[in-house]
Amino acid sequence: MLDRIKQILNNNNINGYKIYENKIEANELFFIKKNVDMDRAKNVHHFKVTVYVDYEDKGDKFKGSASIKIHPTMGDEEIKKAIDEAAFAAKFVKNPYYPLVKPSSHYKKEGVSDFSKKNLPYWMNEITKAIYKNDTEEKGGINSCEIFLNKIDSHIVTSEGIDVQAVSFEGMIEFITTWKEDSEEIELYRCINCSDFNPEELSQEVTDMITIAKEKAVAKNTPVMDQCTVLLTREAVIDFFHFYYTRSNAATVYSGSSTWKIGDQIQGESVKGDYITMTIDPFMKNSINSGSFDEDGFPLETVKIIEEGVLKRYIADTRYAYYLNVEPTGSIKNMIISGGSHTVNELKKGTYLETAAFSDFTVDMITGDFYGEIRLAWYFDGKNTIPVTGGSISGNIAELQQELYLSKELQKDNFFEGPKVVKLLNVTVAGIQ
Amino acid sequence: MKVVKSEFLSNNKPLIRSLIRMLSESYQYVSVLGTDTKGKSYRVTKTGIEVNDSLLVERGFVVRIHNGVNYSEYSFNEIDETKLNSIVENIKLKLNKVDKEISVNSYEVVEEDEINHSFYGEVGINPEDISSEVILKDLIEIKDAALTCSELVVNFQVTFNTFHISKLYMSNKKDLEQSYLLGEGYLLSIARRDEKTKYFFKTYSGLRGYELISDLKRDYKEIVDQSVKLLDAKAVQPGEYDVICAPDITGLIAHEAFGHGVEMDMFVKGRAKGAEYIGKQVASSLTTMHDGAAAAKHMSSYLFDDEGTIGTDTIVIQNGILKNGLSDLLSALKLGTTPTGNGKRHSFERKAYARMTNTFFEAGKDKLEDMLASIKKGYLLEGLYSGMEDPKNWGIQCIALLGREIIDGKLTGNLISPVVMTGFVPDLLESISMVSGTVELGGAGYCGKGYKELVKTSNGGPYIKAKVRLG
Numbered sequence: 001m002l003d004r005i006k007q008i009l010n011n012n013n014i015n016g017y018k019i020y021e022n023k024i025e026a027n028e029l030f031f032i033k034k035n036v037d038m039d040r041a042k043n044v045h046h047f048k049v050t051v052y053v054d055y056e057d058k059g060d061k062f063k064g065s066a067s068i069k070i071h072p073t074m075g076d077e078e079i080k081k082a083i084d085e086a087a088f089a090a091k092f093v094k095n096p097y098y099p100l101v102k103p104s105s106h107y108k109k110e111g112v113s114d115f116s117k118k119n120l121p122y123w124m125n126e127i128t129k130a131i132y133k134n135d136t137e138e139k140g141g142i143n144s145c146e147i148f149l150n151k152i153d154s155h156i157v158t159s160e161g162i163d164v165q166a167v168s169f170e171g172m173i174e175f176i177t178t179w180k181e182d183s184e185e186i187e188l189y190r191c192i193n194c195s196d197f198n199p200e201e202l203s204q205e206v207t208d209m210i211t212i213a214k215e216k217a218v219a220k221n222t223p224v225m226d227q228c229t230v231l232l233t234r235e236a237v238i239d240f241f242h243f244y245y246t247r248s249n250a251a252t253v254y255s256g257s258s259t260w261k262i263g264d265q266i267q268g269e270s271v272k273g274d275y276i277t278m279t280i281d282p283f284m285k286n287s288i289n290s291g292s293f294d295e296d297g298f299p300l301e302t303v304k305i306i307e308e309g310v311l312k313r314y315i316a317d318t319r320y321a322y323y324l325n326v327e328p329t330g331s332i333k334n335m336i337i338s339g340g341s342h343t344v345n346e347l348k349k350g351t352y353l354e355t356a357a358f359s360d361f362t363v364d365m366i367t368g369d370f371y372g373e374i375r376l377a378w379y380f381d382g383k384n385t386i387p388v389t390g391g392s393i394s395g396n397i398a399e400l401q402q403e404l405y406l407s408k409e410l411q412k413d414n415f416f417e418g419p420k421v422v423k424l425l426n427v428t429v430a431g432i433q
Numbered sequence: 434m435k436v437v438k439s440e441f442l443s444n445n446k447p448l449i450r451s452l453i454r455m456l457s458e459s460y461q462y463v464s465v466l467g468t469d470t471k472g473k474s475y476r477v478t479k480t481g482i483e484v485n486d487s488l489l490v491e492r493g494f495v496v497r498i499h500n501g502v503n504y505s506e507y508s509f510n511e512i513d514e515t516k517l518n519s520i521v522e523n524i525k526l527k528l529n530k531v532d533k534e535i536s537v538n539s540y541e542v543v544e545e546d547e548i549n550h551s552f553y554g555e556v557g558i559n560p561e562d563i564s565s566e567v568i569l570k571d572l573i574e575i576k577d578a579a580l581t582c583s584e585l586v587v588n589f590q591v592t593f594n595t596f597h598i599s600k601l602y603m604s605n606k607k608d609l610e611q612s613y614l615l616g617e618g619y620l621l622s623i624a625r626r627d628e629k630t631k632y633f634f635k636t637y638s639g640l641r642g643y644e645l646i647s648d649l650k651r652d653y654k655e656i657v658d659q660s661v662k663l664l665d666a667k668a669v670q671p672g673e674y675d676v677i678c679a680p681d682i683t684g685l686i687a688h689e690a691f692g693h694g695v696e697m698d699m700f701v702k703g704r705a706k707g708a709e710y711i712g713k714q715v716a717s718s719l720t721t722m723h724d725g726a727a728a729a730k731h732m733s734s735y736l737f738d739d740e741g742t743i744g745t746d747t748i749v750i751q752n753g754i755l756k757n758g759l760s761d762l763l764s765a766l767k768l769g770t771t772p773t774g775n776g777k778r779h780s781f782e783r784k785a786y787a788r789m790t791n792t793f794f795e796a797g798k799d800k801l802e803d804m805l806a807s808i809k810k811g812y813l814l815e816g817l818y819s820g821m822e823d824p825k826n827w828g829i830q831c832i833a834l835l836g837r838e839i840i841d842g843k844l845t846g847n848l849i850s851p852v853v854m855t856g857f858v859p860d861l862l863e864s865i866s867m868v869s870g871t872v873e874l875g876g877a878g879y880c881g882k883g884y885k886e887l888v889k890t891s892n893g894g895p896y897i898k899a900k901v902r903l904g
Contacts, residue, residue, distance in 0.1 A: 430904025
């Protein structure tokens with residue numbers, strides 16, 4: 001199939017192409033309580049083809065492109081028609097010229113996932129055992145769970161001579177924990193993504209979510225207070241730092257959504273709290289985003305992006321690096337944020353609201369606004385700590401980042417490694433009367 | 434103009450019939466869903482142009498079998514006569530491999546009625562007949578015109594997406610085919626003054642073809658103006674307010690508050706509070722809510738769902754009383770109810786779940802000007818940004834792009850943004866005190882189950898007056 005596509009592309013009047021082929025073999029299990037409710041498997045084969053057309057207009061150079069999906073059941077005529085249409089569309093895509101990625105001999109070796117050592121059904125059973133190991137409480141536990149494990153063979157072939165392949169694994173475990181005290185039962189949601197098997201981490205995460213559910217079951221309404229110190233924890237920390245990742249991206253800068261320039265003090269001139277340091281690492285362990293090359297076939301290496309609050313490099317694929325005249329990093333989606341100057345205990349001073357779970361913690365990457373309905377937080381009023389629920393928090397990262405504090409202790413979750421706690425001052429809290 | 438069917442699916446029907454026959458030798462129930470979705474996505478901004486296949490483009494099959502205890506599924510996208518044996522082997526080899534100590538739920542075998550039916554939708558201007566040159570030229574003209582409207586606009590995005598959806602469902606008793614076309618457009622304006630950045634967007638969608646472009650040409654200036662005005666918006670003082678929800682926010686409430694809450698696979702899992710409230714008052718008596726592929730002609734209007742069940746019109750809430758849930762086939766089998774045609778898949782590669790289709794509140798009798806006049810201090814909420822369901826505990830989180838201040842029954846011109854609306858679903862729905870006379874539906878974007886399983890839905894309703902907590 002790949003050779004057929006290449007042959008048709010080579011006979012077309014285009015200036016370049018990229019073929020992204022992947023074969024996915026997967027097993028899926030769907031549980032209600034501890035019982036398997038359905039099982040699924042899949043075996044699929046996909047091709048995504050991008051065609052490039054170079055042209056000049058009034059002395060300026062342009063590179064048009066268009067992408068299409070090619071299905072393995074397409075005949076030659078159907079493939080040719082799809083490619084011809086893409087090549088025709090690309091002529092009217094008036095994007096400034098950029099060079100395509102050239103072949104490299106610098107692809108680093110990735111670590112080997114445990115998932116490669118046995119077949120998928122074996123690992124499905126092992127994941128199931130790890131997830132249900134600590135589901136032993138009477139008043140609550142796992143209500144339902146979905147386990148997905150994909151083995152992905154990726155292959156990139158380009159007109160420039162790139163021909164790289166990799167095998168990766170993507171695990172996803174989505175589960176709901178419930179707890180019931182004297183009042184009604186409550187539930188919480190959690191999704192874990194992984195590329196390697198770490199049974200202790202899976203079991204511990206279930207324990208943590210059961211504990212959080214237990215606390216939510218006895219939580220009171222979030223009290224009314226206009227503003228409060230907020231300690232973000234768990235997934236909200238990752239969403240919070242995604243703002244910095246997005247703002248550092250060359251594509252966002254080029255589009256005007258981000259105004260950050262290399263050398264900028266991105267937290268402002270008068271920072272009172274901790275400075276942010278961010279590194280992107282394509283080889284992070286147990287991340288579904290890890291790999292030695294990106295979707296263009298560009299060889300990846302670890303790069304420091306923000307150091308002590310100063311933007312050092314843009315996260316840039318070849319196209320946007322060329323547009324901004326900077327060195328490309330390739331597209332790397334793993335983020336490391338360095339720890340801060342205080343321990344978690346030291347950050348817990350004065351009145352504060354420590355968040356554990358939101359309905360959906362949302363960060364607007366364009367405006368920096370963030371908001372979330374509180375499903376569980378702990379409110380410390382100076383004397384007592386009580387679990388609270390309901391109401392919401394909101395604020396703007398650009399306005400609050402001059403004084404934020406990061407914990408020394410770190411957390412690791414799929415593509416993220418960074419502080420366990422981010423402390424923000426003067427966050428708006430809409431409590432319940 | 435009639436939407437054309439998928440030749441690929443029609444041509445492969447004999448092979449699918451053979452596959453069903455082969456599998457039926459081992460399994461009591463066998464069905465196959467085939468999909469062949471085409472479509473393009475055109476996106477034009479100040480800084481670049483993109484042309485891609487649209488997100489739903491796919492071609493493949495999913496087999497469902499009753500394995501003797503419950504149901505198993507196998508998704509694949511390579512088929513010809515030589516591959517039928519290997520598909521059957523894979524189904525036997527890859528499915529039902531859980532350890533013996535893990536227990537399984539049992540399901541009865543689906544009883545199907547004989548049915549042979551097809552549906553081909555209508556479209557105004559088929560976008561497949563318009564060249565990419567013409568489409569890009571139109572979108573670029575809109576973008577260029579928008580950029581001249583204000584110096585404060587730093588970028589303007591125009592998007593046009595098409596989806597030509599074709600599906601085939603076959604079992605020993607069913608033979609169903611359908612093809613229909615959806616269109617959607619987006620206008621997004623980003624404005625900046627000094628360090629403050631704000632944006633506003635509007636979406637357009639429906640069983641529409643290229644005629645949708647006229648809406649984009651009509652509205653770009655309004656989108657720019659709104660984004661610029663948002664630069665002067667203030668944050669809301671947290672608290673409870675009387676509000677009027679525009680139809681898009683009414684739809685968001687319908688979707689998040691009760692749509693997700695009555696998806697009946699949640700009843701099976703014991704995750705839906707709604708299960709205890711069937712036949713009980715859950716909303717103001719002014720409130721009647723529908724869902725169904727046959728309830729409206731919009732983004733989720735089809736003949737049959739992804740499990741071969743014919744679409745219906747379900748009354749979810751009638752005059753404030755919770756009446757019915759929305760079910761996929763297997764949940765209905767488990768619960769002993771009639772499936773409502775709400776079994777939908779993200780793609781042929783994913784499981785079917787109970788999902789919403791076209792979800793909306795019915796119209797009332799109030800006039801918008803009377804609704805505004807009835808509010809001493811409050812806000813008119815507009816612009817759907819996002820929402821999140823909580824079927825178990827009936828919490829709600831809805832985010833609107835803006836709120837227009839109402840003082841003494843009049844709009845002052847002042848804006849608040851962003852607007853986070855939270856609360857307890859029955860409190861919110863019971864507070865509905867006025868309902869306007871015209872229903873509007875919208876369905877650009879995607880609905881998720883949790884954070885995955887994206888499907889097309891439409892949501893809407895009239896303007897409603899309610900009391901909500903804003904933060």
